[in-house]
Amino acid sequence: MTTGYFFSHRHILDIEHLSADDIDYILTTAESFKEISARSIKKVPTLRGNTIINLFFEPSTRTRLSFEIAAKRMSADTFNISASTSSATKGETLIDTARNISAMNPDIIILRHSFSGAPHLLSQYVDAAVINAGDGTHEHPSQGLLDMMTVREHKKRLNDLKIAIIGDILHSRVAHSDILGFLRMGSEVFVYGPGTLIPPGLKELGVTVCSTMKEAVEDADVLMTLRIQKERQNDPLLPSFREYATEYGVTAKVASWARPDALIMHPGPINRGIELMPDVADGPQSVILDQVTNGVAVRMALLYLVTGNGNK
Amino acid sequence: MPASLLIKNGRIIDPANTVDCVRDLLIVDGRIADSATALPAGASEIEEIDASGCWVVPGLIDMHVHLREPGEEYKEDILSGTRAAAAGGFTAVACMPNTKPVNDSRAVTVLILSQAEKADARVYPVAAISQNSQGSALTEFGELRANGAVALSDDGLPVRDSQLMRRALEYAADHGLLVISHSEEPSLSNGVMNEGIVSTRLGLKGIPTAAESIMVYREIALAECLGKRVHIAHVSCAMSAELIRSAKARGVRVTAETAPHYFTLTDEAVTGYNTNAKMNPPLRTEQDRQAIRQGLADGTFDAIATDHAPHSILDKEVEFDRAMNGIIGLETSLPLSLALVREGVLDEQKLIELLSVNPAHILGVEGGTLSVGARADVTVIDPDLAFTYTEEQVVSKSKNSPFLGEKLQGRAVYTIMGGRITHTLS
Numbered sequence: 001m002t003t004g005y006f007f008s009h010r011h012i013l014d015i016e017h018l019s020a021d022d023i024d025y026i027l028t029t030a031e032s033f034k035e036i037s038a039r040s041i042k043k044v045p046t047l048r049g050n051t052i053i054n055l056f057f058e059p060s061t062r063t064r065l066s067f068e069i070a071a072k073r074m075s076a077d078t079f080n081i082s083a084s085t086s087s088a089t090k091g092e093t094l095i096d097t098a099r100n101i102s103a104m105n106p107d108i109i110i111l112r113h114s115f116s117g118a119p120h121l122l123s124q125y126v127d128a129a130v131i132n133a134g135d136g137t138h139e140h141p142s143q144g145l146l147d148m149m150t151v152r153e154h155k156k157r158l159n160d161l162k163i164a165i166i167g168d169i170l171h172s173r174v175a176h177s178d179i180l181g182f183l184r185m186g187s188e189v190f191v192y193g194p195g196t197l198i199p200p201g202l203k204e205l206g207v208t209v210c211s212t213m214k215e216a217v218e219d220a221d222v223l224m225t226l227r228i229q230k231e232r233q234n235d236p237l238l239p240s241f242r243e244y245a246t247e248y249g250v251t252a253k254v255a256s257w258a259r260p261d262a263l264i265m266h267p268g269p270i271n272r273g274i275e276l277m278p279d280v281a282d283g284p285q286s287v288i289l290d291q292v293t294n295g296v297a298v299r300m301a302l303l304y305l306v307t308g309n310g311n312k
Numbered sequence: 313m314p315a316s317l318l319i320k321n322g323r324i325i326d327p328a329n330t331v332d333c334v335r336d337l338l339i340v341d342g343r344i345a346d347s348a349t350a351l352p353a354g355a356s357e358i359e360e361i362d363a364s365g366c367w368v369v370p371g372l373i374d375m376h377v378h379l380r381e382p383g384e385e386y387k388e389d390i391l392s393g394t395r396a397a398a399a400g401g402f403t404a405v406a407c408m409p410n411t412k413p414v415n416d417s418r419a420v421t422v423l424i425l426s427q428a429e430k431a432d433a434r435v436y437p438v439a440a441i442s443q444n445s446q447g448s449a450l451t452e453f454g455e456l457r458a459n460g461a462v463a464l465s466d467d468g469l470p471v472r473d474s475q476l477m478r479r480a481l482e483y484a485a486d487h488g489l490l491v492i493s494h495s496e497e498p499s500l501s502n503g504v505m506n507e508g509i510v511s512t513r514l515g516l517k518g519i520p521t522a523a524e525s526i527m528v529y530r531e532i533a534l535a536e537c538l539g540k541r542v543h544i545a546h547v548s549c550a551m552s553a554e555l556i557r558s559a560k561a562r563g564v565r566v567t568a569e570t571a572p573h574y575f576t577l578t579d580e581a582v583t584g585y586n587t588n589a590k591m592n593p594p595l596r597t598e599q600d601r602q603a604i605r606q607g608l609a610d611g612t613f614d615a616i617a618t619d620h621a622p623h624s625i626l627d628k629e630v631e632f633d634r635a636m637n638g639i640i641g642l643e644t645s646l647p648l649s650l651a652l653v654r655e656g657v658l659d660e661q662k663l664i665e666l667l668s669v670n671p672a673h674i675l676g677v678e679g680g681t682l683s684v685g686a687r688a689d690v691t692v693i694d695p696d697l698a699f700t701y702t703e704e705q706v707v708s709k710s711k712n713s714p715f716l717g718e719k720l721q722g723r724a725v726y727t728i729m730g731g732r733i734t735h736t737l738s
Contacts, residue, residue, distance in 0.1 A: 115631035116515035117585030138515025201509025
């Protein structure tokens with residue numbers, strides 16, 4: 001930790017604006033909270049009296065539950081609002097919704113939204129701290145942080161690692177947060193996927209865009225597969241899932257190209273047999289469930305830090 | 313209105329007459345008079361303007377604006393839009409037909425012109441190419457022309473059907489009307505900003521430059537094959553500029569405009585999800601911006617037009633994906649364009665050609681000259697006047713500008729339409 005470090009973020013909107021010191025501090029805080037979830041009485045009074053609103057404009061089970069568990073383990077009062085994205089067509093704008101919620105004086109608003117930048121917009125209109133729980137195809141910072149926490153736990157470092165990310169980079173907000181986070185911490189990121197799902201500009205970010213699976217995976221320390229988003233297939237991005245599984249699916253053979261101690265990761269939910277074969281997903285190198293466990297710890301840390309506790 | 317107006321000691325820049333000298337300009341009864349010989353009797357009635365240190369140029373003409381009347385007067389109307397035009401130094405504007413209802417009929421054209429009688433700038437209606445801009449059947453070009461339309465465009469809605477575009481070019485030529493193309497291949501343009509590193513970083517869906525350039529090439533191919541003329545609106549990227557440059561070199565009858573935002577900003581302006589930087593075509597890369605400046609310098613572009621697109625806060629203070637496209641531009645066009653002179657991209661004559669002479673010629677309307685006898689549409693510019701562009705100063709009803717808070721240099725101090733002063737910088 002840098003001497004005199006001060007956690008200065010009022011909101012957690014993305015990884016892009018977190019420094020290496022910020023990430024290090026969040027992960028260290030999360031590690032200290034992880035133990036709470038292993039106790040028989042999984043509750044500390046840290047955020048007692050705080051009001052946290054889960055404002056989810058997009059369906060989500062695990063992220064919402066993870067934030068809710070994190071909040072409750074810290075004794076905060078949580079409220080869930082599941083709003084359909086189409087609620088805007090009923091006349092209320094996001095800003096109006098924000099102002100109404102803000103009038104009830106919450107301390108933290110956790111926002112999941114199908115449009116990129118919605119948390120940035122919200123943060124300009126509310127007094128509460130805003131945590132981005134996934135916005136459009138932009139970022140999913142808490143997921144990026146829990147991925148980094150999981151890697152750090154197993155590899156004892158976040159620098160000088162080869163991170164291979166396979167699949168739909170274009171639509172994956174998780175991939176975007178992971179790319180920015182791992183690069184920031186001093187690792188190398190290699191991506192591979194169909195050309196239709198590789199966004200422009202990755203090279204300028206410092207990512208190696210590979211032309212073969214082998215190039216991406218060979219000697220990787222981490223092999224991260226991404227969910228093929230079936231709901232996005234109205235644009236002719238792929239000829240078929242069958243072909244995707246053949247060309248881009250991570251099989252045991254593909255995984256064998258990585259380092260023997262490579263971690264297999266996936267943000268979930270998995271399309272088993274498409275992007276990731278079951279024997280790999282459930283194999284000894286898989287840390288997919290560790291990611292879920294660490295998600296609670298990371299979110300506890302974020303809730304703790306945005307309420308200004310980190311600098312006491 | 314005084315019968316006579318004497319603009320003293322200004323630097324007269326009149327490219328139509330290859331004039332660039334310091335002298336007086338006399339206006340009598342709404343027309344440019346010969347100040348040497350035509351000083352009228354009763355000199356006491358002459359109002360004088362001291363234009364020392366200022367440029368005196370033919371009234372600026374913006375050939376691409378949206379005035380939102382009829383239909384969306386909460387964003388802008390003909391009176392507020394032309395007040396903004398006058399404040400920006402414009403004496404005339406051509407207004408696009410995407411009103412509600414669409415200007416695809418005599419009734420709407422006549423309504424616009426009747427409102428414009430009281431306006432602070434001349435208004436030249438651009439009528440729709442196709443009925444309701446739906447791209448399936450042509451509008452009545454003859455009747456529209458007879459009632460005051462000067463050009464045709466389905467602006468905002470590209471003409472998908474190449475055969476319809478071909479017929480429009482042929483039929484418009486019969487009626488002496490200009491066809492203006494909003495060049496965009498719709499199947500490629502369903503994004504919200506330029507496709508590139510910035511769109512990737514922000515997680516926003518991109519629009520590749522090819523969406524524009526493919527359609528620019530179609531229009532060039534049609535104009536070349538038919539021998540007709542076409543005008544390309546708001547060019548944003550290097551590839552389109554190159555297509556237009558080479559077409560002009562082979563004698564194709566193509567003209568083109570670009571807008572101040574394309575030679576001033578890049579897609580980096582979207583960072584932070586700034587909806588005031590959302591427009592269509594989108595802001596492009598630095599390489600494109602440089603190509604647009606090069607195109608202005610070498611004559612690839614004939615005109616600077618603003619695509620003044622007022623939107624209320626309701627349309628902009630939303631998620632980026634949901635925000636309307638477009639920015640206002642009438643009050644910032646001149647200072648942003650003057651920067652091109654200061655930076656050595658253009659000389660003064662060339663700038664006035666782009667902002668006045670050429671738009672008049674392309675639209676086939678009076679203006680763009682300070683010849684004796686010409687209608688006295690004149691703009692007096694202080695090219696050095698520095699100011700900060702703030703929301704409070706905006707004359708337009710809408711405030712959607714990415715330049716708010718910016719320090720700009722140079723602005724109109726007097727705008728004179730037909731001898732009447734429509735704007736004085738207080």
